[in-house]
Amino acid sequence: MPDLKCTVQTCVHNYKFLCDLDKIQVGGDTAKTAQETCCDSFQERKEGSYMNAAVSDRSPSDLCSVDCKATECMYNEDCRCHAGKVSVEGSDACHCEGTECATFQCR
Numbered sequence: 001m002p003d004l005k006c007t008v009q010t011c012v013h014n015y016k017f018l019c020d021l022d023k024i025q026v027g028g029d030t031a032k033t034a035q036e037t038c039c040d041s042f043q044e045r046k047e048g049s050y051m052n053a054a055v056s057d058r059s060p061s062d063l064c065s066v067d068c069k070a071t072e073c074m075y076n077e078d079c080r081c082h083a084g085k086v087s088v089e090g091s092d093a094c095h096c097e098g099t100e101c102a103t104f105q106c107r
Helices: none
Strands: 003-006 023-027 065-068 085-089
Touching: none
Parallel strands: 003 085, 023 065
Antiparallel strands: none
8 A cells, every 4th residue: 555645635535635535546547647647536625524533434544545547657557556655736626637646657
């Protein structure tokens, strides 16, 4: 399981740069660059939807399983990410297309 850091603070799953999901999905089945990838698990945080980790039934973690559709990425093995560290970026995103897997490296 990769070490996951996420700068997408507009995502409801982000808590202090950690993700409260056990598994995320990275999209970009035709991606040749990081900018052509996205976090398909992104959900925009709407006003009033912020959940404090203390009251959430999920716990944010720096470890997260990553399913990946970016088959041209050197870390993709059978649609699973095998990078040691994954960085998801897109600080001002309001849709998953505004995010990217910055760890993506084309084969």
